[in-house]
């Protein structure tokens with residue numbers, strides 16, 4: 136008999152209950168008891184949904200992030216919060232956000248760095264370590280939840296992040312090697328495992344997704360060392376990997392002294408035969424057979440075709456699961472009553488994926504012929520749904536396919552090189568040294584969201600909606616003029632999200648109403664669903680951009696999301712290569728770029744926030760990805776005249792590895808995140824002698840803390856030691872939509888004042904800016 140289990144369930148709640156509970160708590164509108172009670176309800180509900188599983192994940196719930204939770208469990212919180220007053224939860228949120236609910240009037244501490252979880256759009260809080268880091272077990276969260284789950288009658292399997300993945304994700308604050316901490320860390324893990332066993336856990340899921348990445352011999356040896364130290368029969372360990380193949384780590388993973396191994400085989404079963412040969416016969420093999428990252432119905436017959444012989448070989452040793460935690464998919468398709476029923480029939484969210492898993496498990500245990508009538512009907516319905524998707528004329532658009540086939544290299548070429556373009560752009564734009572700008576969005580107030588909701592629900596006419604949004608744009612422009620910014624933006628009030636907004640307007644996309652997925656903390660996205668060939672029926676942003684430009688003499692940046700980012704933050708097709716989908720998007724956005732230029736917009740920003748995160752986890756696959764990703768950006772961006780200044784923006788990115796690709800994008804200006812990492816990222820741009828302009832983010836917009844003028848000046852001085860001042864811009868490190876106006880206004884005042892100070896300093900120490908723009912306004 137095969138068993139079924141799950142690696143993790145979405146914790147935001149089917150109506151985003153956790154989001155609202157957190158935000159109320161942070162704003163001081165509710166107390167910790169209310170927050171804890173919402174959390175408990177969500178956990179109970181999730182466990183109930185999964186109670187038919189032989190092993191239900193516990194500890195997958197988190198108030199902010201599971202990596203930060205692990206830091207708490209290991210007693211590894213940054214020293215800077217240790218002396219502060221307040222509860223454990225206060226310190227937890229201080230690290231995550233820079234402040235707790237109790238700190239409403241101060242910017243008490245720097246938030247920890249936040250970065251992408253592998254190649255997903257989920258962000259974790261980076262553990263901080265130094266050579267002196269000490270660990271101390273704090274198992275209360277896990278033990279309590281284990282107890283609660285067991286009280287509910289659940290067969291509970293605690294989930295923890297394994298020691299190697301924890302150290303691999305950690306960042307050293309003093310240049311020391313995090314891996315050196317392993318001997319100090321392991322005793323704490325041993326204690327934790329023992330206490331979980333005492334708490335009644337028979338199995339513990341130890342997540343080591345780092346095993347699907349390239350590991351050098353030092354890390355491979357460390358795996359051996361760690362798991363030989365942790366070796367225990369009580370509890371049994373399920374070594375869990377996901378997001379890809381193990382490749383040269385496969386043998387290592389098979390042979391570590393644990394009781395079971397979980398592999399992601401949902402989209403690629405090529406390693407399975409080796410595993411069956413190599414895995415010692417006493418071990419459980421858990422197979423991730425359902426894709427935990429997309430929203431398509433699984434092809435159950437196809438899965439059974441390859442799984443049945445495997446099941447025969449493994450018998451009792453086979454466990455079945457989704458490929459990874461279901462954190463990355465929405466909760467329940469049943470809520471999507473408004474979704475086109477044909478497309479809806481092609482989809483499965485978290486709850487439906489567990490139903491698919493159940494059906495697969497039954498078919499394995501009873502045989503396809505042994506299923507009862509209702510199960511047979513489900514199987515037939517699954518086959519019919521897949522056929523309907525494959526045959527649907529809505530998926531294909533011959534004109535789009537022809538356009539993609541006709542793409543030539545010329546399509547991605549600017550007329551002249553940057554060195555020539557910049558002269559023309561300086562003539563028309565006449566910007567000062569250290570030009571100031573923002574990344575695009577201004578606060579998405581609850582009023583703006585209410586208007587959007589009322590319009591969507593038909594309570595507001597299109598004309599009334601447009602006029603409200605225009606007022607909002609005007610307000611934004613006037614604020615920016617008053618602040619003295621040099622390049623303005625319209626503020627993006629009309630956008631629910633930078634990707635979903637475009638998805639809604641492009642043909643080939645469907646979108647959900649409740650399909651929320653956590654991105655970081657309380658923040659969620661509703662990734663649009665790319666199901667067919669992409670085309671742009673009409674301009675998507677031109678009216679708003681033109682209106683904004685009509686209000687001011689300063690240049691207003693047109694604001695678009697690039698093809699790679701739209702692709703990476705959508706649920707993508709699994710029936711054609713990503714490259715093809717990306718090229719289709721590139722052609723659609725290119726039309727928008729050209730329409731903006733024709734409408735008189737002189738600066739166009741094309742955000743590629745997710746270009747870096749789409750990088751495959753394996754280096755051997757990087758170049759192929761970068762080639763088509765950069766090419767798609769170039770197709771979309773480079774159909775403009777030399778006078779039009781193209782900006783791009785990337786956030787939370789490590790650029791060292793991909794600096795060549797960034798240069799190959801050939802944007803005139805790139806704005807990037809650097810503030811939480813103290814301008815460290817600029818090293819790559821300096822080493823590479825990056826030729827174009829850069830706006831290194833001077834303050835962290837993800838924290839409510841307000842930066843000081845001097846702090847910004849210091850950061851920019853640091854930047855100017857690496858990059859010539861003539862090529863530097865001054866801007867926040869990302870859009871301001873998650874902030875409130877009382878935070879934004881003083882922060883931008885400080886930023887503009889800092890730019891003025893920098894110009895003054897430059898005027899006193901050096902000749903005025905070369906190449907035009909001699910008017911150094913201060």
Ligand SMILES: Nc1nc2c(c(=O)[nH]1)N[C@@H](CNc1ccc(C(=O)N[C@@H](CCC(=O)N[C@@H](CCC(=O)N[C@@H](CCC(=O)O)C(=O)O)C(=O)O)C(=O)O)cc1)CN2
Pocket residue numbers: 256579581584585587588630631632633634635654655657658659660661704744872873
């Ligand atoms: N797709 C994507 N990925 C990204 C980013 C991004 O901007 N987009 N940024 C980076 C960081 N990630 C982020 C992810 C989400 C948000 C964010 O602000 N999300 C919003 C939701 C945005 C949204 O879609 N809002 C809709 C719907 C909002 C809503 O809840 N409406 C209510 C009613 C309105 C109200 O009372 O507030 C309803 O429908 O019931 C809208 O504004 O129209 C949130 O969680 O609060 C920010 C950053 C990396 N990844």
Ligand SMILES: [Zn+2]
Pocket residue numbers: 574744784785786868869870
């Ligand atoms: Zn950004």
